[in-house]
Amino acid sequence: MTQQNNLHPLLQTDIFLAPGSYFHSEYSxxxxxxxxxxxxxxxxxxLIRQYCLSWPNNTRPQLPTSLADTWNQLPKVALGLGVILHTDSLPWWGDLAIYSNLREQFSDPLWQISNSETSTPQILLAHGAEQLFAYITPFGKEYSERLKYMxxxxxxxxxPSSSKLMLPWNIIEETCHYVRKNTA
Known part of the structure; x- marks a missing residue:
């Protein structure tokens, strides 16, 4: 997670300057x-004024390249992480179909969540979003507050209100790569 970002600075700046490109339609x-x-x-x-989005200072650490490169697709990454985290079998149709290979490759009982709730895409998305918030928060509130509006x-x-576990960083990174390669 300490990986330095070699991304062109303008692209990191777009995270702060262009929230309309990634905000959920409920907010935009x-x-x-x-x-x-x-x-x-x-x-x-x-949007920046309406939601009082703060501007980063020069001491803010840069996001790892894998997160910055998939910023606009982080909800898809969250769904992929939710699929990896889920223990029970899932119906492989609709939005979940593209994640079947990801789950096969990265599911592990060490980090799967036993959940009595129904396995809806919304529940999976929420569990994956929890993972993203856990990883993005150390990079500054400027990122976290923007992630919230996705x-x-x-x-x-x-x-969930408290994180019971955090996926290994390589799983987050590989899910970002997977989403970038396999989704439109």
């Missing part, structure tokens, strides 16, 4: 990618 309420560039910029400024309020309410 606009088809951001269909807006002309000038309106995207105005919309981003509005998930609906329903998902945020489903996130």
């Amino acid at each position: 309420q606009i088809y951001y990618h269909e807006l002309p560039k000038a309106l995207q910029k105005m919309h981003n400024q509005r 998930f609906s309020t329903e998902i945020l309410q489903l996130i």
Whole structure:
């Protein structure tokens, strides 16, 4: 997790300047990618003001490349992590189908959660989001507060209140790579 980021600085800056490109529709309420560039910029400024998103200082550590490169896809990464964490068999259809190989490769009883709740994609997403918050928080509240707006309020309410375990960093990193290669 101490890996330095060799990512072009503009891309890390986009995490802070372009929240409309990754905010959940519940918060953005606009088809951001269909807006002309000038309106995207105005919309981003509005979101930054509306949600009081803080600006990082120079002492903030850079995110690891794997997280920064998949920033816009972190909800998909969270779903993949939730699938890895789940012990029971899952219905491999819909949104879960693309994660079957990931689960086969990285599931391990050491980090799987025995859960009596129904295995809905929302529950899996919440468990994976919990993992992302645990890893992103040390990099600063500027990242954490933006990550929060990538998930609906329903998902945020489903996130467990305390982390019982953290997946090994290599699983987070490999899930980021997997999502980048296997999802649109």
